[in-house]
Amino acid sequence: MLEFYKTNETGKTEKIDAPMPGCWISAVAPTSEERDFLIHEIGVLPEFVKSSLDEEESAHIDYDDDADQTLVIFDYPNVNDETRRFSIDRNGEQMSVQYSTMPIGIVVLKGYIVTISLHENQNISDMASGHIKGVDTRLKTRFLLTLLLRISQKYLIYLRQIDRISSRMEKKLYKSAQNKELIEMLGLEKSLVYFSTSLKSDESTLSKIMRGRQIKLYEDDEDLLEDVMIEIKQAIEMCSIYSGILSSTMATFANVISNNMNIVMKILAVITLVVELPNIIFGFYGMNVEGLIEPYAWFPLTLAIVACVIAIIIFKKKDMFD
Structure with missing residues (x-):
């Protein structure tokens, strides 16, 4: 699905029917025809499109001198579709789900900024719906940093949710240590491993952006970039703390079960x-x-x-x- 957005003179981002200079092109799960449109009509490099749609692609930044294009791959947190968050079981209680991370590609090229993702994600929806302040498709560097800031904030939101769910599971385990709660906690621990790996790759990518070699940084964008780096570092620290707590909790309850x-x-x-x-x-x-x-x-x-x-x-x- 291809959608086009442009920020007008009043600062409002609106959806447009066709691409024009200074617009944002959102490609979510593009078909083969839409991929050809990005490559032949917009001018996005084929390898950039392929990398953005690869689920196993890790966060990095790539620059092509000949085409004057920059690709930023950034991992964003995602809730698995088969176990949506806060699903209700037959007893009416909330159950936890497993998180993962998915890559999103942001291509900065002459006249356009293009986001390419294999699945729908809340970050793109929030940017398109106008829920995020400061979105301006004409300012490509600021648009990129605003999207990265939104992704880093999502990490913090999901990490706090994981902490609340693990606390709820821990209270249930105090009453009755069952396989159900232990399996859910194992899923949360696996989610934290995904988060930790992706956050470290994202931090490395941000460090390269801060050097200003591939992405041109302006004075007004420095504070925004620092905010993104602070959020990512905080997410890494929270992920490390929660992972340690969850691992020790599971080990303790495993010993309790064995002792019982x-x-x-x-x-x-x-x-x-x-x-x-x-x-x-x-x-x-x-x-x-x-x-x-x-x-x-x-x-x-x-x-x-x-x-x-x-x-x-x-x-x-x-x-x-x-």
Whole structure:
């Protein structure tokens, strides 16, 4: 899907029908015809389009001297479609989902700025709908930094959501350690790994942008770039903290579950020993032999009860039932 936006003289960004100089071209999951349009009509390099649509592409910046084009690949946080955030289970409770990261390509070329992504994402929607202040398609560097700032803010939002979900799962685990909560926490831990890897690549890309070699930086854009770098660094720190907390929490509850299992097995072993004493006594008196003490039903029954009581007292003193 191709959409075209341009900021008018009043500073309002509006959707237009056809591309014109100074506009923003948004390409979301473009078809083969739309890719050809970007390459042949707009002039975007084919390798830039291919890199932007590669899910495995890591964040980086690339510049082509001959075409005078700059490609910025930046990873943005994403919620997996198959497990949308805050889905409701059959008990009416909110369940967590797994996060991931996806690359988005921003191509800066003469007369246009083009964003290319394989999937729809909230960052592009917010930019197009006018929910973000300071968007100006005529100022390509500022537009790029505004988009990167929005992406970095999304990281912080999702990280806070992960922290709230992990706290909720932890409270549930205190009451009952079940596989469901542990699997959800494992999904959150996996999400933090994705975030951590992508954030480090994004930070490296921002460092290259700050040098001003591939992207021309203006004096008014320096503060905006510093804000983006601050947000990314804060996200990296938060991701590291939450990942450490989540890992230690899961390890602790794994030890608790293992300890509870040992306690259950110990109690079952003690009960088995206590129950086995009557079987031994009744086995002796069930044999067809002579010379047994008091060969009457009441005696082995009484002896079995006394033996069980004594065994229970001994095990109780040794805290075998705790």
